[in-house]
Amino acid sequence: MEVECLVIGAGPAGSMAARELASRGIETVVIEKRQEIGAPKRCAEGVSKHSLEKLGIKVHELGIARIIKGAALYSPSGKKVVMEGQGMEGYVLERKVFEKYLASEAIKEGARYMIKTQATDMVRENGKWKISIKNLDGEDEIKAKLVIGADGVESKVGRWAGLKTLNRLTDYHSGMQFEMAGVNADMNYIHLFFGNDVAPLGYAWIFPKAFSANVGLGVLEKGAKMRAYDYLKKFIEEHEEIFKNASPVEINSGGVPVAHFTEMAADGVMLVGDAAQLVNPIHGGGIVRAMHSSIMAAEVAEEALKENNLSKDRLMKYENMWNEEYEEKTNKLLKLRSFLEKLNDKDFELLADILEGEDIFQLTQAKLSFFLKKLVKRPSLLRLATKYLK
């Protein structure tokens, strides 16, 4: 088989890319190694309503498991700071439904999908990529002018194309999650728990869904004394008031790339979503960024295919577009992340005392300038200011 564009991976990034490419009249085939799109998830399923609206992305109502008013953050001792109001609303998705909807949108535009189809190798031949595949019909090859690598944290496409998609343990959360029924928490908010004994260099979360809630955490190996799984069991044990009558209905785990190293394009290849490590370094959310990267990649793909120039130089325009939109913000958030990684539990308590919900929202938006002003106002916060500046 020979196609103009092959998308490898049918998550939010892959299906968004497929929809955008197919709607431009580009011949698009999507392969997905799993036998079901969207499952098992490796994700807490939260998205910001504001970020989706900004991109004009519509989510089918059946894909929304719960509408969320805001977030409640808890210090190690249990001090609570609530973030709510404009811009802080969100959805907790049912990814299985959400992703099948995205695929259906791409199929509606003319993309063809092959599932339970694994790419096993990819080589460059006469200015095209030859991809070896395996599925129920046996082994085959697909030739493509352009390959979109939407194959997630496991990205093989990036490695086959010579890109450095290898993740580093220092910037890669080890995540564990139980989807639980019977959770006793305010289901209108997501709940985030901080502390070096709760989730070292990460946080624990409760994301409410229709009849259940995603209860999980992410830790960084350099700060962890045990497995993410052990931290999660401990978290559940220590919050009897929330989990006394709760049981898991699904268990998930996964890696979250919270820093971006790889180049996003090579000859005839563009990487989107987690494959390109495009995750918000502060909260680890990647769905909206993944979809946005695909919109940009499709735009560049259309021009490049018209010009019949799929060289790395040409496709790197995609990375430039991405950087223009996200680089400054991501760098600030990385700085904030490195500050948060220096905090001990006492520091978290101090922050819970001085920060309002709105302040935390500003920080997550990479608006940092007010923060230092706030820290230098009081001598008791000098320790925090020093950690921030170092």
Next chain:
Amino acid sequence: MIKINRDRCMYCGGCVGVCPTNALTLNETMLTVSEACNDCGICVKFCPVGALEV
């Protein structure tokens, strides 16, 4: 070569993303390790459930 405890493996593929020699591959519920594995143990440190062992 690392050992995979298949009773513990969640087949999340997180280990694949940190393997410096590209020795790990996940397909559906089957994690495989190739000859390229050099026992560096990075995947072992990552695994959320302790399913990997050098």
